[in-house]
Amino acid sequence: MMESNDCVFLFSPILDETLKRIYGNASNLPWEDGFLDSLSLVNSEKAVKEVIQQPLVEGIDDHLVEFSEAMRTVSKVLRRAAEGKASAQAEASEWKRKYELERERNRQLENKGLNSNYNVEKGDNSADHLKLMSETAEPSQFGNEKNGIYSHEVLRDREHNAYSNVQGKLIRKASFKLQWYCKGEKNDQHKHDIVSFEKGNITTAERSSKQICLKWESPPQTVLILTKPNSTSVKVICAEMVRWLKEKKLNIYVEPRVRTELVTESSYYDFVQTWKDDDGFLLLHEKVDLVVTLGGDGTVLWAASMFKGPVPPIVPFSLGSLGFMTPFHSEQYKECLKSILQGPISITLRHRLQCHVIRESAKTESESEEPILVLNEVTIDRGISSFLTNLECYCDNSFVTCVQGDGLILSTTSGSTAYSLAAGGSMVHPQVPGILFTPICPHSLSFRPLILPEYVTLRIQVALNSRGPAWVSFDGKDRKQLSQGDALVCSMSIWPVPTACRGDSTNDFLHSIHEGLHWNLRKTQSGDGPRDS
Numbered sequence: 001m002m003e004s005n006d007c008v009f010l011f012s013p014i015l016d017e018t019l020k021r022i023y024g025n026a027s028n029l030p031w032e033d034g035f036l037d038s039l040s041l042v043n044s045e046k047a048v049k050e051v052i053q054q055p056l057v058e059g060i061d062d063h064l065v066e067f068s069e070a071m072r073t074v075s076k077v078l079r080r081a082a083e084g085k086a087s088a089q090a091e092a093s094e095w096k097r098k099y100e101l102e103r104e105r106n107r108q109l110e111n112k113g114l115n116s117n118y119n120v121e122k123g124d125n126s127a128d129h130l131k132l133m134s135e136t137a138e139p140s141q142f143g144n145e146k147n148g149i150y151s152h153e154v155l156r157d158r159e160h161n162a163y164s165n166v167q168g169k170l171i172r173k174a175s176f177k178l179q180w181y182c183k184g185e186k187n188d189q190h191k192h193d194i195v196s197f198e199k200g201n202i203t204t205a206e207r208s209s210k211q212i213c214l215k216w217e218s219p220p221q222t223v224l225i226l227t228k229p230n231s232t233s234v235k236v237i238c239a240e241m242v243r244w245l246k247e248k249k250l251n252i253y254v255e256p257r258v259r260t261e262l263v264t265e266s267s268y269y270d271f272v273q274t275w276k277d278d279d280g281f282l283l284l285h286e287k288v289d290l291v292v293t294l295g296g297d298g299t300v301l302w303a304a305s306m307f308k309g310p311v312p313p314i315v316p317f318s319l320g321s322l323g324f325m326t327p328f329h330s331e332q333y334k335e336c337l338k339s340i341l342q343g344p345i346s347i348t349l350r351h352r353l354q355c356h357v358i359r360e361s362a363k364t365e366s367e368s369e370e371p372i373l374v375l376n377e378v379t380i381d382r383g384i385s386s387f388l389t390n391l392e393c394y395c396d397n398s399f400v401t402c403v404q405g406d407g408l409i410l411s412t413t414s415g416s417t418a419y420s421l422a423a424g425g426s427m428v429h430p431q432v433p434g435i436l437f438t439p440i441c442p443h444s445l446s447f448r449p450l451i452l453p454e455y456v457t458l459r460i461q462v463a464l465n466s467r468g469p470a471w472v473s474f475d476g477k478d479r480k481q482l483s484q485g486d487a488l489v490c491s492m493s494i495w496p497v498p499t500a501c502r503g504d505s506t507n508d509f510l511h512s513i514h515e516g517l518h519w520n521l522r523k524t525q526s527g528d529g530p531r532d533s
């Protein structure tokens with residue numbers, strides 16, 4: 001395509017003279033160093049038009065006709081160049097505006113989510129806002145141009161809180177890097193998240209979630225041990241583990257209840273640290289490199305619920321009966337912890353749901369109660385009411401359905417093997433990003449569970465004409481009553497729970513459904529019988 005400067009060059013012999021007529025001398029020419037500014041372009045175009053519109057003098061030769069045609073072309077090109085430049089400027093300022101907006105949002109998100117008392121987003125809970133939060137946070141959380149996630153990017157360790165004082169020693173929180181692995185091999189090809197539109201071709205070049213691998217960049221120094229209460233076997237293992245970790249020169253935190261138990265047993269455990277109140281615990285995320293759980297799935301849920309923002313990697317040891325999310329054997333804790341402390345570790349990034357209860361009496365959605373994060377599911381049921389629940393369900397403001405039955409479960413994929421499974425939902429691999437929409441005993445012949453994409457915001461409202469109230473519970477806990485008109489708004493949280501794998505994510509999942517749930521266990525049919533001939 002011909003550029004404006006090419007044109008000027010093409011007609012330069014004829015132009016020279018004419019331009020002198022238009023601009024006088026060279027210093028008034030509308031370009032400098034080969035670049036035209038848009039105002040000059042418009043002026044040049046005007047001047048060229050004036051020249052063209054001057055009546056032809058009698059006896060004019062063919063050259064002038066040709067010249068006039070050339071000037072028309074120059075005029076056209078100059079106009080296009082001016083238009084192009086104006087539109088590029090408009091586009092640039094629009095991108096700048098978007099960038100500033102995005103930066104401001106990220107800054108607000110960082111302040112709200114990650115300051116010292118990092119309460120999960122209060123205030124504005126509108127569907128758009130919730131969606132926006134996950135959108136803005138996604139690049140740093142799930143992928144970036146460096147083919148990995150750095151812990152200091154996730155935790156936004158700032159200079160002032162990067163060091164903490166533990167028993168008079170300055171301790172720096174260990175930094176780690178998360179990388180995507182593909183079939184056990186390092187994959188550096190994470191160019192785009194899901195879809196590429198390059199050259200008009202739509203390709204699913206990369207998958208949204210892959211096996212993730214954690215590599216320590218500095219050695220972990222502080223471990224938090226969380227234990228199932230009232231269990232003698234847990235107490236014994238916990239005491240042993242504390243001694244072993246102490247030998248490895250690690251700082252150890254336990255819950256206040258556990259510290260009391262340990263110190264009562266022996267004053268040897270005086271070095272074990274704990275916290276006094278909720279504020280004390282909130283500061284722990286700045287110190288803890290690793291969380292160890294000793295118990296069943298309920299203890300993993302408990303650990304996750306304690307972190308209302310970013311969660312350190314969790315190593316779940318099995319001391320329960322089912323242990324779907326607890327792949328490590330407690331008898332082998334020394335070998336397991338040795339290899340975990342050394343790394344690299346395969347990680348399952350378990351997504352959580354962020355839930356807000358919005359009361360009918362609240363004047364605006366921003367007057368909602370404190371949000372709650374769930375690792376398994378949020379359930380709305382009829383509780384002690386003998387009437388059917390009447391729940392109006394919306395997905396990104398589109399009406400989905402009305403649930404008339406015992407209730408509804410909104411589950412993560414990690415929770416798909418818990419209550420949702422019992423209510424007839426599918427079992428879904430925990431790395432699949434999605435929200436399960438599973439009714440509980442719907443009074444309908446045609447209701448089937450749904451799996452919705454992770455980016456949607458769901459709103460479940462107790463119908464105004466419902467015969468009774470409903471009850472909401474979070475990972476089976478914190479039951480709250482929902483009166484007619486009250487609603488629950490639910491979307492994917494930006495803070496997943498990273499749990500260490502024994503093999504890899506898929507291997508552990510399949511092992512759990514076979515060993516924990518005895519999935520598809522059937523006697524093998526013998527080949528001794530009739531066959532297709």
Ligand SMILES: NC(=O)c1ccc[n+]([C@@H]2O[C@H](COP(=O)([O-])OP(=O)(O)OC[C@H]3O[C@@H](n4cnc5c(N)ncnc54)[C@H](O)[C@@H]3O)[C@@H](O)[C@H]2O)c1
Binds near residue numbers: 301
């Ligand atoms: N009908 C049901 O199946 C039913 C009813 C209520 C609660 N629950 C589940 O119990 C969970 C709370 O667990 P808890 O230990 O505090 O209560 P709990 O002590 O009552 O144990 C519930 C059982 O669910 C299992 N479980 C928990 N999370 C799981 C998961 N992600 N995959 C497979 N199994 C899982 C546990 O191992 C345990 O055996 C809730 O989040 C809910 O999913 C299930």
Ligand SMILES: Nc1ncnc2c1ncn2[C@@H]1O[C@H](COP(=O)(O)OP(=O)(O)OP(=O)(O)O)[C@@H](O)[C@H]1O
Binds near residue numbers: 296298300323
């Ligand atoms: N540190 C803790 N503090 C208070 N409660 C806890 C703690 N850890 C676990 N719990 C609660 O104790 C209950 C039982 O825990 P968990 O599920 O781990 O053990 P379990 O019932 O023996 O295991 P399983 O469910 O596999 O049989 C759960 O409801 C859980 O929320």
